[in-house]
Amino acid sequence: MANKVVQETFSRPAQPKLTTLVRLCVAAWMVPGLGHLLLGRRWRGLILFSAIVTMFLMGLAMQGEFFSTNSGSYLQTLGYFGELCVGLAMPAARFFGYAGGNPLFVSADFGTAYLVSAGMLNTLSILDTYDIAMGRKP
Amino acid sequence: MAVPHLPAMLLFSFLVSVVFGVLSKNTPRERLLYGAKVFVTFVGVALVLGWIMYPVP
Numbered sequence A: 001m002a003n004k005v006v007q008e009t010f011s012r013p014a015q016p017k018l019t020t021l022v023r024l025c026v027a028a029w030m031v032p033g034l035g036h037l038l039l040g041r042r043w044r045g046l047i048l049f050s051a052i053v054t055m056f057l058m059g060l061a062m063q064g065e066f067f068s069t070n071s072g073s074y075l076q077t078l079g080y081f082g083e084l085c086v087g088l089a090m091p092a093a094r095f096f097g098y099a100g101g102n103p104l105f106v107s108a109d110f111g112t113a114y115l116v117s118a119g120m121l122n123t124l125s126i127l128d129t130y131d132i133a134m135g136r137k138p
Numbered sequence B: 001m002a003v004p005h006l007p008a009m010l011l012f013s014f015l016v017s018v019v020f021g022v023l024s025k026n027t028p029r030e031r032l033l034y035g036a037k038v039f040v041t042f043v044g045v046a047l048v049l050g051w052i053m054y055p056v057p
Helices: A002-011 A018-030 A034-038 A042-061 A074-084 A089-095 A108-133 B005-024 B028-053
Strands: none
Touching (some): A034 A042, A042 A089, A042 A108
């Protein structure tokens, strides 16, 4: 039993530094797939980037709504943080003139679902980056 | 851009399935199979729920 514990302790790969982990997670948050790219998982990063950014762009094309924290509604605040999880894409869309959607547009509800889901998928991508960096996943 | 409901649902299911497949499994074959399974489940459940809700006013 003791031998097994010692063996497992020594066979575990070296843990990365906290700063490295934070840097990877921030990179994965800012640009979907960038964390995987920095860890050498090029194809995985490229597929994640394509899928998440396509979802976000389709949300913009369908006039999805950007939530704000000023509405006083807990659900809208949650939606704001959900959309924020997609990283730099949200401020970039605002910078390029996206006014925050038109709730009366016919596809606006789908667009909002696309925007929030893109953020949620990027959150999963960040957690995957963390797991790979910690050696829990190949 | 106005997108009809069915294509919007199909595209949504496809993109989510791709991400789930890539993140959940480790080999390309497993990813493809899992992604296809998630996609079919998404679309199937949406169609069944749609038909169940159809007679509801």
